[in-house]
Amino acid sequence: MTEENKKQAGAQRFGLYLGLATIAMLFTALTSAYIVRMGAGNWLFVKMPFQFWISTAIIISSSITFYFAKTSHRSGNISKYRMLVWLTFILGIAFISFQYMGWLAIAKTGIYIDGNPGGSFIYVISMVHVVHVMLGLVLLSIVAIRTSIKSYNPDHIYKIGLMATYWHFVDFLWIYLFIFFQIKFF
Amino acid sequence: MSTKDLHHGHSEQHAGAAITDHVHYQDTEGVIRFEADHGHHDSDRNKKNFIHTYIFSTDHKMIGKQFLITGIIWAIIGGGLSNIFRMQLGFPDVPLHFIGTIFGDKWAPGGKMTPDFYNMLITMHGTILVFFVLTAGLSGTFANLLIPLQIGARDMASPVLNMLSYWFFFLAGAVMFTSFFLPSGAAGVSWVFYPPLSAIRSAAVGSETGADFWLISMALFIVSSLLGGLNYITTILNLRTKGMSMSKLPLTIWALLITAILGLLSFPVLLGAAILLIFDRSMGTSFYLDKIYISGIGAMPHEGGNPILYQHLFWFLGHPEVYIVILPAFGIVSEVLAVNSRKPIFGYRAMILSMLAIAALAFFVWAHHMFVTGLNPFVGSVFVFLTLLIAIPSAIKVFNWITTIWRANIRYTPAMMFSVGFVSLFISGGLTGIFLGNSSIDIQLHDTYFIVAHFHIVMGVAAFFGMFAGVYHWFPKMYGRFMNRTIGFIHFWVTFVGSYCIFWPMHYQGMAGVPRRYYSHGAFESFNKFGALSEFITIAAIVVFLAQLLFVFNFLYSMYRGKKVTELNPWKSNTIEWTTPIHPGHGNWDGPLPEVHRGPYDYGKDGEDFIPQTVPMRPGETTHHG
Ligand code: HEM
Ligand SMILES: [Cu+2]
Numbered sequence: 001m002t003e004e005n006k007k008q009a010g011a012q013r014f015g016l017y018l019g020l021a022t023i024a025m026l027f028t029a030l031t032s033a034y035i036v037r038m039g040a041g042n043w044l045f046v047k048m049p050f051q052f053w054i055s056t057a058i059i060i061s062s063s064i065t066f067y068f069a070k071t072s073h074r075s076g077n078i079s080k081y082r083m084l085v086w087l088t089f090i091l092g093i094a095f096i097s098f099q100y101m102g103w104l105a106i107a108k109t110g111i112y113i114d115g116n117p118g119g120s121f122i123y124v125i126s127m128v129h130v131v132h133v134m135l136g137l138v139l140l141s142i143v144a145i146r147t148s149i150k151s152y153n154p155d156h157i158y159k160i161g162l163m164a165t166y167w168h169f170v171d172f173l174w175i176y177l178f179i180f181f182q183i184k185f186f
Numbered sequence: 187m188s189t190k191d192l193h194h195g196h197s198e199q200h201a202g203a204a205i206t207d208h209v210h211y212q213d214t215e216g217v218i219r220f221e222a223d224h225g226h227h228d229s230d231r232n233k234k235n236f237i238h239t240y241i242f243s244t245d246h247k248m249i250g251k252q253f254l255i256t257g258i259i260w261a262i263i264g265g266g267l268s269n270i271f272r273m274q275l276g277f278p279d280v281p282l283h284f285i286g287t288i289f290g291d292k293w294a295p296g297g298k299m300t301p302d303f304y305n306m307l308i309t310m311h312g313t314i315l316v317f318f319v320l321t322a323g324l325s326g327t328f329a330n331l332l333i334p335l336q337i338g339a340r341d342m343a344s345p346v347l348n349m350l351s352y353w354f355f356f357l358a359g360a361v362m363f364t365s366f367f368l369p370s371g372a373a374g375v376s377w378v379f380y381p382p383l384s385a386i387r388s389a390a391v392g393s394e395t396g397a398d399f400w401l402i403s404m405a406l407f408i409v410s411s412l413l414g415g416l417n418y419i420t421t422i423l424n425l426r427t428k429g430m431s432m433s434k435l436p437l438t439i440w441a442l443l444i445t446a447i448l449g450l451l452s453f454p455v456l457l458g459a460a461i462l463l464i465f466d467r468s469m470g471t472s473f474y475l476d477k478i479y480i481s482g483i484g485a486m487p488h489e490g491g492n493p494i495l496y497q498h499l500f501w502f503l504g505h506p507e508v509y510i511v512i513l514p515a516f517g518i519v520s521e522v523l524a525v526n527s528r529k530p531i532f533g534y535r536a537m538i539l540s541m542l543a544i545a546a547l548a549f550f551v552w553a554h555h556m557f558v559t560g561l562n563p564f565v566g567s568v569f570v571f572l573t574l575l576i577a578i579p580s581a582i583k584v585f586n587w588i589t590t591i592w593r594a595n596i597r598y599t600p601a602m603m604f605s606v607g608f609v610s611l612f613i614s615g616g617l618t619g620i621f622l623g624n625s626s627i628d629i630q631l632h633d634t635y636f637i638v639a640h641f642h643i644v645m646g647v648a649a650f651f652g653m654f655a656g657v658y659h660w661f662p663k664m665y666g667r668f669m670n671r672t673i674g675f676i677h678f679w680v681t682f683v684g685s686y687c688i689f690w691p692m693h694y695q696g697m698a699g700v701p702r703r704y705y706s707h708g709a710f711e712s713f714n715k716f717g718a719l720s721e722f723i724t725i726a727a728i729v730v731f732l733a734q735l736l737f738v739f740n741f742l743y744s745m746y747r748g749k750k751v752t753e754l755n756p757w758k759s760n761t762i763e764w765t766t767p768i769h770p771g772h773g774n775w776d777g778p779l780p781e782v783h784r785g786p787y788d789y790g791k792d793g794e795d796f797i798p799q800t801v802p803m804r805p806g807e808t809t810h811h812g
Pocket of ligand 2: 504505508551552554555
C-alpha cells in the first residue's frame with residue numbers, strides 16, 4: 001500500500017463510523033421522543049410479541065454467522081465463507097419476516113399504528129430500524145457477490161470488515177431497542 | 187515513484203487506468219465504498235466528456251461550483267418571493283397581475299394575493315434561504331472548494347459520495363420547486379413547520395399536498411447534508427498533507443469542520459421529527475396531535491399526542507442549524523480579514539476554541555425558542571443561563587476580528603468590505619439575541635417583528651455577507667479571473683446600507699408588538715402608525731434585491747470577461763490553495779502534494795509581508811500565533 005492509499009483506507013473506516021453516528025442520532029431522537037411522550041401520561045404499554053423474541057435471536061445469530069464468515073475468509077476457506085455469508089443474508093431476511101409477523105401480532109391485540117402513541121412508537125421505530133436492516137442486506141449481497149470469487153485479495157478482507165461493522169451495528173441497535181421497549185420509565 | 191503514481195495511489199498499471207476509471211463510477215457500493223483512486227482524469231478525456239466534467243463530475247472544485255450556482259439560482263427565487271410578500275405588507279392595494287400569470291389566477295384574484303398565497307410565500311422564502319442557500323449553497327460551495335485545496339488533498343475522501351450529495355440536493359430542490367405548481371400550492375405552514383397546522387391535511391390550503399412535497403424534499407436534503415458532512419469531516423481528519431497538523435489549519439477549515447459535525451449530530455434529529463410528522467399526516471398516528479376540532483370539518487380522530495414534542499425535536503436541530511449557517515461565514519471572514527489586513531488573525535487558538543464552545547453550547551439552548559410554550563419557568567431559567575453563555579465566545583470572536591483589522595494597513599477589496607460588514611451585522615444582531623435570551627423579555631417580543639429583525643441581521647444578511655466575501659475572494663481560484671471591483675463596491679454599499687434600512691425599523695415594530703407571519707395588520711388600529719414605515723421597508727427590500735442582480739451580472743460577466751489572473755497568488759496569501767496552477771486539474775497539484783511547515787497567518791512577521799505555509803521555518807524562528 002502506498003502512503004496515500006493507506007490514508008484512504010483509514011478514511012473509509014472513519015467515514016463509516018461517522019455514518020453510524022448519524023444513524024445513532026436518528027434513534028436517539030426517536031427514543032427520546034418516546035420517553036418524553038411516556039412521561040406525559042395516558043400511555044399504552046405494548047407487551048412485546050413472541051415473534052420479536054424470535055427475531056432478536058435470529059439477528060444475534062446472524063451476527064455470529066457473519067463473524068465466522070469473516071474469520072473463514074481470513075483463513076482462506078472461501079467455500080465456507082461463501083456458505084456462511086449467504087446464511088447471514090438468509091437470517092437477515094428471516095429477521096425482517098419475523099418483525100413483520102410481530103407487527104401483525106400486535107395489531108391482532110387491537111393495537112394499531114394509528115391508536116395511542118404507545119403503540120405507534122413501537123411500529124414506527126421498529127420500521128425505521130428494519131429499513132436500516134434492508135439497506136444492510138443490499139450492501140451485504142453486493143459484498144458477498146464481489147468477494148465470493150476464489151482469488152485472494154486483501155481488499156476483500158477490508159470490505160468484509162466494513163460490512164461486518166455495519167451489520168453488528170444494526171444488530172446491536174435492535175437489541176438496544178428491544179430492551180428499551182420493555183422499560184417502564186414512568 | 188513518479189508523481190503520477192503518487193496521486194494515482196493504486197498498484198495497477200497505468201495502461202489500465204482509463205478502464206478501471208469507468209468501473210469506479212458504476213460502483214454500487216457507494217455507501218461504504220470510498221474511492222481509492224482519483225486524479226486520473228487527464229484533461230483530454232475531460233474535454234471530450236462534457237457530462238463527466240460539468241454534470242456528473244466527481245471533481246470537488248466542479249461540485250463546489252455546482253453548489254454555488256444552484257445556490258445563486260435559489261437565492262434569486264427565494265429573495266424574489268420576499269419582494270412579492272413585502273408588496274402585500276407595504277403596498278397592499280397595488281395589484282400584482284404577474285402572480286396570476288405565473289402561479290394561477292386563484293392565488294391572486296384581480297391581482298390581489300390571497301392569505302393562503304402569502305403563507306406559501308413566507309414558508310418557501312424561509313425554507314429556501316435557510317436550507318438551500320445558506321446551508322447547501324454556503325457550506326456546499328466552500329467546503330467542496332476549499333477543503334481539499336487548503337489541506338493539500340487531491341480530492342474529497344469519497345468523490346462519489348460527494349457527487350451524490352450534490353444530486354440529492356438538486357433533487358430536493360426539484361421537488362420543492364414542483365410543489366409551487368400543485369393545485370393546492372406549496373407548503374404554507376412556515377419554515378418551522380409546526381403541527382397541528384402541518385400535521386392535518388385539512389387544516390389549511392398550505393397543509394395539503396404541498397406539505398408532503400416539503401417533507402419529501404427535506405428528507406432528500408437531509409440525506410444530501412449528511413453525505414456531504416460525512417465526507418468533509420473524513421477528509422479534513424484523514425487526508426491532510428504532510429505537515430498540516432490541526433494547529434496549522436486555516437480557520438476556514440476549522441469552521442467547516444465544526445459546521446459538518448454540527449450537521450451530522452443535528453440533521454438526523456430533524457429527520458426523526460419529519461418521520462413522525464409524515465406518519466401523523468399519512469397513517470393517522472397521533473404523535474403530535476391531540477383531540478382537535480376543525481370548524482367546518484368536525485372532530486379529528488387523533489388523541490394523545492403533543493405538538494410541543496415537535497418543537498423540541500425541531501429546535502434541537504434548529505438552533506444548531508443557525509450555527510451551521512453562520513460558522514462557514516466565521517471561517518471565511520477570519521481568513522479574508524487576515525489576508526487583507528496583512529496581519530495575523532488575532533488569537534488563532536481563541537478563535538478555534540470559541541467556535542468549539544459555540545458549537546457545544548448550540549445543543550443545550552434549543553428551548554429558548556420555546557419560552558412561551560408553557561415551559562416550566564425553572565427549566566426556562568436554565569435555558570436563559572445557557573443561552574446567555576453564548577455571548578461570551580461570540581464576543582471573543584468579535585473582539586478578535588476587530589483587533590485583527592485594528593491599525594492594519596488595510597487592502598480594500600470587495601471581499602474585505604463584505605467581511606467588515608459581516609462583523610458589523612454580527613454585532614448588531616447578536617446584541618438583540620441577548621435581549622431575546624432573557625425569557626422575561628422574550629415573552630413580549632416572541633413572534634413579533636423583533637425576532638424577524640434579530641435573525642435576519644445576525645443570520646440572514648450576515649451569512650450572505652460571508653458568502654459574498656468568499657465568492658469575491660476565491661473567484662480567481664474558481665474561474666481564473668477576477669470579479670469587477672467597481673461593481674463589487676456598489677454591490678457592497680447598496681446591500682449594506684439597504685439591509686440595515688430593511689431590518690433596523692423592524693425592531694421598533696416588534697417592540698410595539700406587531701406580530702410576524704400576518705398577512706395584514708390593517709385590522710389593528712394601533713399598528714396603523716407603521717404604514718409608512720412598512721412602505722419604506724418594502725422599497726428598501728426591492729432596492730437590495732436589485733443590487734443582488736448586479737452581483738449576479740458581475741459573476742456571469744467576470745466568468746467570461748473578467749480580468750485574467752496572471753500570477754499564482756494574486757492576494758499574496760499564505761494558504762496553499764494558491765500554490766496550485768491557475769486552472770488546477772482534477773487532482774489539484776501537478777507535482778507531488780505540497781508540504782506544510784507553518785501556520786496560515788504569518789503576515790507581517792519579522793518585517794516580511796507574508797510567508798506562505800510551504801516555506802520551511804527558519805533556524806530559531808518561533809511560531810507566531812498562540
Ligand atoms: C448572542 C447570541 C444569540 C442569542 C442569545 C440568541 C437568542 C435567540 C432567541 C432567544 C431567540 C428566540 C426568540 C423567539 O422566538 O422568541 C432567537 C431566535 C432566532 N435566532 Fe438567535 N440568538 C443569538 C444569535 C443568533 C445567531 C448567531 C443566529 C444565526 C446565525 C441566530 C438565529 C436565530 C434565528 C433564525 C431565530 C428565529 C427562528 C424563528 O423563530 O423563525 N441567533 N435567538
Ligand atoms: Cu436558537
